[in-house]
Amino acid sequence: MGNVSTDFRPLIILTFINHLIIEAPNGKVIMAAANVRSGVMVRRNRAFYASVAPFFAIFVAFSIFPVVFSFYLGLSDWDGFSEPEFVGLANYSRALQDPVFQKAIWNTLYLWFWSTILTVGLALGLAVMVNEYVLGGKTYFRLVFLLPLLVAPAIAAILLRVFFTSNGGIVNMLVGAAQGQPSYFNWLASEFWIKPLVVLLVIWRWTGWHMIIFLAGLQSIPRDIYEAARMDGVGRWAIFSRITLPLLFPSLAFSIITATLGGVQMFDEPFVLTQGQGGTNNSTTTLGMYLYATAFSQFDFGLGAAVSWYIFAAVVAFTLLHRSITKRLGA
Template identity: 50%
Template sequence: MDRNVIVDKNVITQASTIDTTKKISLLRRMKKYKMFYFFIAPFFILFAIFSLFPIIASFFIGFTEWNGMGTPEWVGFENYIRLYHDPVFIKSLLNTLYIWFFSTVLTLGLAFILAFMVNYYIRRAKGFYRVVFLFPLLVAPALTAVMISVIFSTNSGIMNMFLSFFVEGTVKIEWLRSETWIKPLIVLIIIWRWTGYHFILFLAGLQTISSDVYEAAKIDGASGGQIIRKITLPLMLPIIMVSVLTATVGGIQIFDEPYVLTQGSGGTNDAGLSMAMYLYQNAFEYFDFGIASAQSYILFALILIFTLINSRFLRNRT
């Protein structure tokens, strides 16, 4: 018994001395590396104030009722329950998923076709195409939306004029007020803006695939379709997944385009209302900060889920 106790004591004193020497050496090491903290300080101070703190605080405000004045009142999960039963919120969620899905698939698809063509069929002027398709990225999304709303305006839009060539009389489709067309227009803006960006990434990826691989496949008698499916796509997958992630993070947060196209209203029957827009309306038009914070976290969670799925997918593949 006694011996046991003594042994235990020894262990304890030993452990604590290790602990204190560890602590001292940690402090000493931190002192030695004080310049590290000095250099990263400006960023982390700004980051703590303008990113980290708001995100943490937002989580708690999501469980309160608050209009920005007075003290927030704790309401538990009520904001989340209210959102679940709010048809406008559900609509904004579905709209966002619609916009995200179609814009991502169509943009990346078109970008891939372009990159493929330029890489294998275009000998000259590759640089020219890289420049041309990147032009839209230089126009602010809000101003792109203004441009699109001019092109698709009912009475003098060039789109209606173009369609009038094919039918008798003049076409007067109300693109911007239509419940059917507002989302495709938003998708169109995203395609126009982002195709060039992904095209350049894909082109860079395709250029790293050596032509020997294709030669070997051809010798083995693989068809064009087989080559694309079995060689090009698998080799390009990491780049495609990064593009999917970029497009997703942007798509879920879409705000400028629907806001400008619908002039802040969300369009007829909220057909063009995105999650970010509804969040903005709740926060800065109705000053319902609790609901808005809950919405922020739903948005955050969606992006987190997509990011995790994406990275899991990438890790499994590589």
């Protein structure tokens, strides 16, 4: 909630796990040298609590409390004004029966699947090309694909709207030029095209980020493996599929879970692209948008809270699934 950027969260999780593994022996050494006087201990403990106190005071008040309260809200019927009423799991079943919610699940899965596959695939290709085959300008390639990430999702959606406007938009001009007659196709109102447009936005913003992750992974692969393979006359495709891909597996797994966590919670891009409407017939209403609409347009706070727990369940499910897959494939 209001944290730095959700974009970045899984990366730090990975770093943290690495850190625990690397630092664990260090902790033991300290334990062994623990013949300190108790006065010193008390002072040290006090110093510890003092240093983490500012963080936990704010964190408990504004992050932990809302989550606990959200659990209560999910079990209540409340519009924010009248007396809240305990309704058990009614909100959870009400959400499931709502066709718009069902559509939002489907839309979210569609956007998650295609944006993840295409972004990760493209970034992987680009990273391998930049790492192994490009003749020069590596720094340029590292930086240039990152630029779209600096553009807020909401602003990127504004730009996309301008370029895809039905009347005089640049895309329709190009289509018109290609087919020899003017095109006035309304991309943004199309039930079919609006989802690919959201995917396009995600690809544009995120490819550079994944590429940097892959480049970092590629650089940790020893060069002489490639030299040896090339000496033996192994083809480019075989080098990629037999050497690069397996050795890149940790980066790949990390990249996919990042894209997945972002995809499940997608809000800004489809919201701004459809001006908050979710497209024709809710064709690109995501779970996040459904939550927003129930809470802040219909003031059905209980239903909104229930939906947020469904999103949480999806995050947990995807994280567990990801863990079991990476374990089985033996990272």
